[in-house]
Amino acid sequence: MSKICRPLLIAAAAAVLGACSAPPVTTGAASADVDWPGYNNGADESGYSPLEQINRDTLDDLGLAWTLDLPGENTLEARPIAVDGVLYFTGSTADVYAVDARSGKLLWKHAAEVWKHNPRKMKFIFPINRGCAYDNGRIFSATTDGRLLALDAKSGELLWSTQTLDPASPETITGAPRTFDGKVMIGHGGGDIGVRGHVAAYDQVTGEEVWKFYVVPGSPEQNAGDPAMERAATTWTGEYWKTGTGGAPWDSLTYDPELDQVYIGTGNSGPYDPEKRSPGGGDNLYLTSIVALDADSGEYRWHYQQNPREAWDYKSTANMVAANLEIDGRERKVLMQLPTNGFYYVLDRVTGKPIAAEKVGKVTWAERIDLETGRPVEKPGIRYQSGEAVLWPSVIGAHNWMPMAWSPQTELAYIPYMQLGMRFIKSPANFTGVEREAVLEDERDGKGSLVAWDPVAGEEAWRVDHDWLWNGGLLATAGGLVFQGTADGWFSAYDAADGERLWRFNAGLGMISAASSYSVDGVQYIAILAGYGVPNLDHMPTKNPGWRYGAQPRRLLVFRLGGDAQLPPTAPPSWERNIIDDPELVIDPADVAAGQLLFGSCRNCHGAGAISYGAPAPDLRESALAMDLEALYSALQQGTFTPRGMPSFDELSREQVRQIHAFIRDRARAALAGEEAATTKSSAGS
The missing domain is CATH 2.140.10.10 (Quinoprotein alcohol dehydrogenase-like superfamily)
Structure with missing residues (x-):
């Protein structure tokens, strides 16, 4: 492959700066304020x-x-x-x-x-x-x-x-x-x-x-x-x-x-x-x-x-x-x-x-x-x-x-x-x-x-x-x-x-x-x-x-x-899952299949297979709200949590929400049974 030849006279620390390069380097403690005015600092986007x-x-x-x-x-x-x-x-x-x-x-x-x-x-x-x-x-x-x-x-x-x-x-x-x-x-x-x-x-x-x-x-x-x-x-x-x-x-x-x-x-x-x-x-x-x-x-x-x-x-x-x-x-x-x-x-x-x-x-x-x-x-x-x-x-x-x-x-x-x-x-x-x-x-x-x-x-x-x-x-x-x-x-x-x-x-x-x-x-x-x-x-x-x-x-x-502030204690990382379920609830495999398709709208935040990493949104297999059909309907169809960043899906019928509910319950039971699949379908949105 073609490579660029670097002249030996250029020292590793030399900076060849032009009009859209970073500002000149200051020495020691700067006497004037130095801003960071753009996302990657200057117009050169150099960070x-x-x-x-x-x-x-x-x-x-x-x-x-x-x-x-x-x-x-x-x-x-x-x-x-x-x-x-x-x-x-x-x-x-x-x-x-x-x-x-x-x-x-x-x-x-x-x-x-x-x-x-x-x-x-x-x-x-x-x-x-x-x-x-x-x-x-x-x-x-x-x-x-x-x-x-x-x-x-x-x-x-x-x-x-x-x-x-x-x-x-x-x-x-x-x-x-x-x-x-x-x-x-x-x-x-x-x-x-x-x-x-x-x-x-x-x-x-x-x-x-x-x-x-x-x-x-x-x-x-x-x-x-x-x-x-x-x-x-x-x-x-x-x-x-x-x-x-x-x-x-x-x-x-x-x-x-x-x-x-x-x-x-x-x-x-x-x-x-x-x-x-x-x-x-x-x-x-x-x-x-x-x-x-x-x-x-x-x-x-x-x-x-x-x-x-x-x-x-x-x-x-x-x-x-x-x-x-x-x-x-x-x-x-x-x-x-x-x-x-x-x-x-x-x-x-x-x-x-x-x-x-x-x-x-x-x-x-x-x-x-x-x-x-x-x-x-x-x-x-x-x-x-x-x-x-x-x-x-x-x-x-x-x-x-x-x-x-x-x-x-x-x-x-x-x-x-x-x-x-x-x-x-x-x-x-x-x-x-x-x-x-x-x-x-x-x-x-x-x-x-x-x-x-x-x-x-x-x-x-x-x-x-x-x-x-x-x-x-x-x-x-x-x-x-x-x-x-x-x-x-x-x-x-x-x-x-x-x-x-x-x-x-x-x-x-x-x-x-x-x-x-x-x-x-x-x-x-x-x-x-x-x-x-x-x-x-x-x-x-x-x-x-x-x-x-x-x-x-x-x-x-x-x-x-010289900074000496102390970071308040925070919860450590954890891979434990507190999966919940209602064993008395009977779910129909046909509802699970239909719910899986509908859950596609939820995957971006709540994860493929309802397996969430927790950052964008909670893992619904652990959610008491997601186990309650009426509460889930309120959140999805009526937008209960819209002000907190969760979109409403008012196009969903009550029957469709019930099918999504069935899919979540099925995934919770699979996790409790140790059958959680390692779904690896991937995307990178904007």
């Missing part, structure tokens, strides 16, 4: 802090400064931002918090109240939100139901609210907005359901739409006069706009002030089987692509498609880092990403042409990426032509939404890596066209790692293996450190040069979010949210570190040198 007060030599003195309990929260994916001595972050249901960055005092909270505005949207994704953005005295957040909000940063007052999605569609928002040049930008999810993906920018002052870019073409009438869509439509066949397209850009967006363009990481197809959505051929642009747009107008500039004719729920939605690297003796403006498909891409961000693309970890779907054509050299049989195919990585990817970090100091990327295989089984009756099962063949399958990647050499620099699959994002600092929270509840600092763990703290709960670093009054802080959660569509023991629904409080943890 890098120039602060170095906390470093290899001072790390032994790092301790807990304060904590803030967050009652009512559950799965926490947001990364706190820090501006002018205030931390801002979102909770599970997109509520926005403002907290004093020195003391942990709650200053204000804005309730998103999705359950009031459009509770129907709550059915399509379990409650998660990845954060907010700041610019010009305003905090911007986006809600599950598609509202983009502008709040006064000092008071939390709602300044405006703009509906960005069709209220009747299955589109939702879970990602953090990005701000630039008087605009705020947001994408959306729903590609798995076949919606037509798009991203849009809005005026920060008025909330009015400035521009919108569709990721995939629509009908011929919709495409007419739009060169980007007309070009894309030539890569689709049939009446794809009726069948479903996908491509929703649900997470990663990067702004490049040097080139005045934005990069959109687009999503997977829907349906997954290309023969269902585009029979007979076609690359299906701009699925699983990085698309560059003019930042002012939203007009297409270039694209690079990572998976032509995508067929495996692969997506290009992981964070994209803009940097300047010296390659073959000259400085190149590059964009770097490790998407779910397992190749680490280095693109020329002026032209979109690939400079390098190397496998990270176990990748079997392709031999290599042909850098001349930019296309993958696929392995035979991966498109389930014979009815099934087994390949690595799985749909959750070698890297998902948890952000990687890039250090201009070490010139290494730090990646929350995952190893898992997947079997795809052709299923024409299914909307997606396939069924999927997780595959575990070797000892690292189903587990995660922290991988340090050298993009110039095109190889792994070092690795730290974890016991669990689903772990947190990365923070790199000028103190020569890398921070990561993991599923087992440890928040750790590693030497950025060699991966040696130098410090760790037991947070009492797993973490999947990434930490931020900021300084106030010359003091450097590290902040992270503890709130483990995982999509419950599959039952996989390597994603279950024992955290239980409601057992461990969700918290914001903040650290500083």
Whole structure:
């Protein structure tokens, strides 16, 4: 495979910084406040802090400064931002918090109240939100139901609210907005359901739409006069706009002030089987692509498609880092990403042409990426032509939404890596066209790692293996450190040069979010949210570190040198199940079968086979409410718990609720009898 040659004169710690790189490194205790104003800090989306007060030599003195309990929260994916001595972050249901960055005092909270505005949207994704953005005295957040909000940063007052999605569609928002040049930008999810993906920018002052870019073409009438869509439509066949397209850009967006363009990481197809959505051929642009747009107008500039004719729920939605690297003796403006498909891409961000693309970890779907054509050299049989195919990585990817970090100091990327295989089984009756099962063949399958990647050499620099699959994002600092929270509840600092763990703290709960670093009054802080959660569509023991629904409080943890706060005791992880049942209840196998089909709407939160990992929602086999048919009917059909984040299913009849009840009871009895099946069907939603 082609690799980049690194000149010997470049020292490992040298930083080649351009206009969209991180700020210059400060030394010692900073005299001025240093903010963390965006999701991954600066416009380069590097997740890098120039602060170095906390470093290899001072790390032994790092301790807990304060904590803030967050009652009512559950799965926490947001990364706190820090501006002018205030931390801002979102909770599970997109509520926005403002907290004093020195003391942990709650200053204000804005309730998103999705359950009031459009509770129907709550059915399509379990409650998660990845954060907010700041610019010009305003905090911007986006809600599950598609509202983009502008709040006064000092008071939390709602300044405006703009509906960005069709209220009747299955589109939702879970990602953090990005701000630039008087605009705020947001994408959306729903590609798995076949919606037509798009991203849009809005005026920060008025909330009015400035521009919108569709990721995939629509009908011929919709495409007419739009060169980007007309070009894309030539890569689709049939009446794809009726069948479903996908491509929703649900997470990663990067702004490049040097080139005045934005990069959109687009999503997977829907349906997954290309023969269902585009029979007979076609690359299906701009699925699983990085698309560059003019930042002012939203007009297409270039694209690079990572998976032509995508067929495996692969997506290009992981964070994209803009940097300047010296390659073959000259400085190149590059964009770097490790998407779910397992190749680490280095693109020329002026032209979109690939400079390098190397496998990270176990990748079997392709031999290599042909850098001349930019296309993958696929392995035979991966498109389930014979009815099934087994390949690595799985749909959750070698890297998902948890952000990687890039250090201009070490010139290494730090990646929350995952190893898992997947079997795809052709299923024409299914909307997606396939069924999927997780595959575990070797000892690292189903587990995660922290991988340090050298993009110039095109190889792994070092690795730290974890016991669990689903772990947190990365923070790199000028103190020569890398921070990561993991599923087992440890928040750790590693030497950025060699991966040696130098410090760790037991947070009492797993973490999947990434930490931020900021300084106030010359003091450097590290902040992270503890709130483990995982999509419950599959039952996989390597994603279950024992955290239980409601057992461990969700918290914001903040650290500083000399911090001596004590974490209140919390319940330890537990794998014990307190299954309950009424042995007098007679259940009909036909009701169980019907209930299993209906339970598909409940799987995302309550788990396949009603086996829940506890974070998004309780295990219904342990629930007294789920054992009471009338209480279950009230919760499902009448929306008793809608204000607490559980959607109502008012389309269900009483008979259908009774069948769901029968299925839950059957699963409880199977567990009590020791017959709990290890269901491994998997998905990774947005």
